[in-house]
Amino acid sequence: MKQNIKPITILTLIGLLSACVTINIYFPAAAAEKAADKIIDEVWQLKDGVPTPTDKPADAPTAQPAK
Amino acid sequence: MQKFIKLFLVAVMMFLSSNLANAAADLDVNTPTISAIKASMQARHTQLAPHYASGAIGLTGDGLIAVRDTTALPLKDRQGINTLVAAENGDRNALYKEIAAGNGHPEWRGDIQATFAGRWIDKAQSGWWYQKDGAWVKK
Numbered sequence: 001m002k003q004n005i006k007p008i009t010i011l012t013l014i015g016l017l018s019a020c021v022t023i024n025i026y027f028p029a030a031a032a033e034k035a036a037d038k039i040i041d042e043v044w045q046l047k048d049g050v051p052t053p054t055d056k057p058a059d060a061p062t063a064q065p066a067k
Numbered sequence: 068m069q070k071f072i073k074l075f076l077v078a079v080m081m082f083l084s085s086n087l088a089n090a091a092a093d094l095d096v097n098t099p100t101i102s103a104i105k106a107s108m109q110a111r112h113t114q115l116a117p118h119y120a121s122g123a124i125g126l127t128g129d130g131l132i133a134v135r136d137t138t139a140l141p142l143k144d145r146q147g148i149n150t151l152v153a154a155e156n157g158d159r160n161a162l163y164k165e166i167a168a169g170n171g172h173p174e175w176r177g178d179i180q181a182t183f184a185g186r187w188i189d190k191a192q193s194g195w196w197y198q199k200d201g202a203w204v205k206k
Binding site (some may be wrong): 009012013016026027029031033034035036037038039040041042043045046057063 | 075076080092093094097101105107108109112162166172175178179181183186187190
């Protein structure tokens with residue numbers, strides 16, 4: 001009885017372990033998009049909370065008061 | 068023996084679920100190298116922004132930038148723009164490579180670059196130029 005179960009169980013375990021490896025090497029597309037958005041927002045300064053440069057960003061054409 | 072196998076199976080299941088959780092976790096983009104590249108790109112963006120807006124520079128389909136049309140630029144600025152573009156692409160390539168390597172998967176580099184390519188274009192301002200199937204398109 002034990003002799004019958006053993007090989008099948010081992011095969012199952014090998015299958016499960018290889019599934020683990022497969023899952024781990026999948027490219028995490030959603031995480032990558034999130035990371036890309038975060039970096040692009042910082043580089044292009046699209047969100048608040050990022051230190052503003054001395055030059056104004058092109059997307060915020062603040063009118064200079066005429067003096 | 069049966070009991071031992073059952074226990075082992077449970078352990079494998081736990082390992083499997085923890086791996087699933089890892090796969091869904093965020094990518095680490097806060098390494099010192101990545102921060103340095105980001106700071107460099109951020110500083111350069113103030114110089115690049117007017118060129119994106121004028122159409123002198125466009126976003127390529129592979130997550131880089133390229134000189135598109137410099138006819139509107141004064142001659143003296145044309146050399147400078149090539150240097151700017153080369154420096155920016157150097158940083159971008161380093162960034163993609165570093166995100167992949169920093170997360171323990173250097174082979175993800177191409178996928179990361181492709182992801183960025185789409186996001187740069189999505190986040191570009193209207194009026195900027197980008198490459199679609201090899202042709203320049205105005206957003």
